Amino acid sequence: MELRPEQLVAQLGLDRPEPASLHPAYLIAGPEPLRVLEAADAVRAAARRAGIAEREVFEAEGNQREPDWNALSATFRAPSLFASRRLVELRLPSGKPGKEGAEVITDFCADPPHDVTLLITAGEWSKQHGGKWSEAIGRIGQVAIAWQIKPHELTDWIEKRLRARGLRADHDAVQSLAERVEGNLLAAAQEIDKLALLSDGQSLDRERMAELVADAARYDVFRLVDATMNGQGVQVSRMLAGLRAEGEAVPGLLGMIVMELQRAAALARVQARGGNLVSEFKAQRIWDSKQPMYKRALARHASPRWDAFVAEAGRVDRIAKGRPRYGEEPVDAWLALERLLLAVAEPRATRLLVG
CATH class of the missing domain: 3.40.50.300 (P-loop containing nucleotide triphosphate hydrolases)
Incomplete structure (x- = not known):
């Protein structure tokens, strides 16, 4: 069964x-x-x-x-x-x-x-x-x-996860969080974990939810990914510096980054063979508000390059975990991550990548 x-x-x-x-x-x-x-x-x-x-x-x-x-x-x-x-x-x-x-x-x-x-x-x-x-x-x-959570199921998923973390929120607060994460469960889970640390035990309404989420998201990984895909190289470097200063770890950021790179790679393959990009957006559960960002990213890099980006993310992960392959150049994991994201954001920065 x-x-x-x-x-x-x-x-x-x-x-x-x-x-x-x-x-x-x-x-x-x-x-x-x-x-x-x-x-x-x-x-x-x-x-x-x-x-x-x-x-x-x-x-x-x-x-x-x-x-x-x-x-x-x-x-x-x-x-x-x-x-x-x-x-x-x-x-x-x-x-x-x-x-x-x-x-x-x-x-x-x-x-x-x-x-x-x-x-x-x-x-x-x-x-x-x-x-x-x-x-x-x-x-x-x-x-x-793990079938995809449908849009109308997302608020129920968020509400259950909030309860599991000992948090209470009214319907409007749950809906506001659902709107922020736009169907991304990993983003929702990370936001809820932050709320569990910041909440004072009181039930959350829309206003308090917005306040806590804003306080916790000065340099969050979601904005980092958006800046990367939108081609905003200067912001990428600044956000990475902020995340590093706040004590974040590279492996903790890579889950979201790899997922977005894989999405872009799948979209690029469909585009390269002349397929239906609209259908692929739907299959990848990319909301309408996010589609222009992906289209801008696809205009900067052709299909093979996105697969190379995914492979490079794997190399960054190995470096961050202290398991580089034989012959790989010793390098700081934060520097390797910055090079990767800058290459995604700005085609001229691809020369920074190894190989």
Whole structure:
């Protein structure tokens, strides 16, 4: 049975004293990155509570289009060297493992090793993505799909999340926050986390909501992304300096930045092949008020460049986490991020990028 991510999280029972029994496999996929991320984090937390200390991650590396399926299959068969149980993660951004990958997953589900819990996450999903491999997971485990939150569902989602953070807000306040984030769940979640820190415990009305959001957003990542996509290089540098001074961390900014770069890359590919950009805006859930910003960005860079920007964001993330690849130039993560965003904002700045 297909679950919502929130249903899966509830079943894992992280708020209960006894750890939940884990299924052999989990598939969490969908176009809402925040809901996928939080459900996957819940599985990881449940694994830790169950005493699973060893974790392996498989994903495409470098120029590879797919993970190393032979290595994954060998991992399933090999006994753990360091722990009695393992969490094996498989990351499939496209949601398609291909023929070889589907066979590896199906074979695992046919006879799941007693010491392995498999967690598969995917950033894309539709009714056409499923197949025998995902059905096999459903038979032995759980499948949770993070479908997009529709505009009329957003206020209810925000209200529930506010309550979960111990906040109360009237309908107008919730609506004002929904208008600000324009359907972006990650933006809404970050705003709510800020409100939890700034609120005095009183119920929020529209005026108080606007006041707190404004106080918390002098140099927020949403304005940084807007400045980048709108080609405002000077503002990008100033905002990055402000974020750094306020104690923000580069990895905390990259989630939103990568998501917007991936959106732009998808739009650019559609535009390059003469496709329907209006339909792609709708598919990407980009509101009308934001579309001119993306059109300006697409006018500055052609399709291949956007894919390069996404790859560069991955390099920045590795630098920020202290895991540069062999041969990569040692560089400050903030400087690397600034170079990337300036290149997006101003084509002449692309010469700042490595490679």
